[in-house]
Amino acid sequence: MTPLSGYVGYALRRAQGAIFADFNHTLAELNLRPGQFAVLVLIDQNPGTSQSSVSAALGIQKANFVATIADLEDRGLVRRRKSESDGRTYSLSLTPRGRATLQHAAELQSLHEARVIAQIGSEGRLQLLNLLDRLARLPGSSPLK
Amino acid sequence: MTPLSGYVGYALRRAQGAIFADFNHTLAELNLRPGQFAVLVLIDQNPGTSQSSVSAALGIQKANFVATIADLEDRGLVRRRKSESDGRTYSLSLTPRGRATLQHAAELQSLHEARVIAQIGSEGRLQLLNLLDRLARLPGSSPLK
DNA sequence: TATTGTTATACTCTATAACTATA
DNA sequence: TATAGTTATAGAGTATAACAATA
Numbered sequence A, B: 001m002t003p004l005s006g007y008v009g010y011a012l013r014r015a016q017g018a019i020f021a022d023f024n025h026t027l028a029e030l031n032l033r034p035g036q037f038a039v040l041v042l043i044d045q046n047p048g049t050s051q052s053s054v055s056a057a058l059g060i061q062k063a064n065f066v067a068t069i070a071d072l073e074d075r076g077l078v079r080r081r082k083s084e085s086d087g088r089t090y091s092l093s094l095t096p097r098g099r100a101t102l103q104h105a106a107e108l109q110s111l112h113e114a115r116v117i118a119q120i121g122s123e124g125r126l127q128l129l130n131l132l133d134r135l136a137r138l139p140g141s142s143p144l145k
Numbered sequence C: 001t002a003t004t005g006t007t008a009t010a011c012t013c014t015a016t017a018a019c020t021a022t023a
Numbered sequence D: 001t002a003t004a005g006t007t008a009t010a011g012a013g014t015a016t017a018a019c020a021a022t023a
Helices: A008-025 A036-043 A052-058 A062-074 A096-135 B008-026 B036-044 B051-058 B061-075 B096-135
Strands: A078-082 A091-096 B078-082 B090-095
Touching: A008 A036, A008 A062, A008 A096, A008 B008, A008 B036, A008 B096, A036 A052, A036 A062, A036 A078, A036 A091, A036 B008, A052 A062, A052 A091, A062 A078, A062 B036, A091 A096, A096 B008, A096 B090, A096 B096, B008 B036, B008 B096, B036 B051, B036 B061, B036 B090, B036 B096, B051 B061, B051 B090, B061 B078
Parallel strands: none
Antiparallel strands: A078 A091, B078 B090
16 A cells, blocks of 8 residues: 655654664663653753753653652652752652663663664764754644643 | 753654644644544545555554544544455445545645745755655564564 | 454553642 | 642553454
8 A cells, every 4th residue: 555655744653653662672671661761861961850840851741740750769760859948849860770770771772873873874863853853843832722 | 951862762752742733733623633634645545445454554553443443434534335355344435525624634734744844944854754764664663564 | 274353451641630738 | 829749530542462254
């Protein structure tokens, strides 16, 4: 059957399915899905940050972030400490085990990214990142209210 | 907070979120989501096709296609006829209303695609389609067999 | 035996509303 | 009032296993 072509949305869905499948397969031994990996990276880069900040940076609802952060805390990868300056917020940081896991994950992730480069080339990857970044800035793409 | 950058998978997720939100907003009056639009396009291009063929072409499980096709049939957009040559399959086609809806949807979709072009340019869009198509062919990611 | 369509089930991601405690 | 975190809920999307009817 003639495949659909010429639809950016459809092409994005198919590509993301392939990329996420490869990512999940590559990091299967760590039991880390793409979103969890992203959370670890952000906390590592912004130690002491809050749940609201991380969820906002990832473009997800803070309500949907509760289960994710609880899981990472239960697994001993993230530490949540009550902030002293603001009783409403938790201060997030990686545990030593979280840092070790992130380092291992980053190595596996680079294998995944290498497969991307093998598929579309280094130059193609940079073009792609640039195009996707501009697409993500489409007007009205924030959650509809 | 410093955004994540340099991860193709993350950039894909953000871009797809923006694109799907824009698509859904653009076709809201028809109550057609991206997957449903794709089904109408495929049936229109392949009248008489089967549920298995369409679901395989879209890279989804045939089990998950049952609810989708039932909804489109209930809305009077798709007709399912028992095949005479093979008692197991249904022959799918668009109803007149389905064709009219698809035509209207295609017009709205082109407005959506125009916004994509406004964001990344005609040339950028073609580059993107090419890159995404190659990414979808990552080894081990093929729902198509 | 294999395939088509189906049911049932479960898991992930996402969206919204409403609540609490703090500010 | 406004914000951080939470709970509850609902809707899509996707994956697998098993089944009846048909090939």
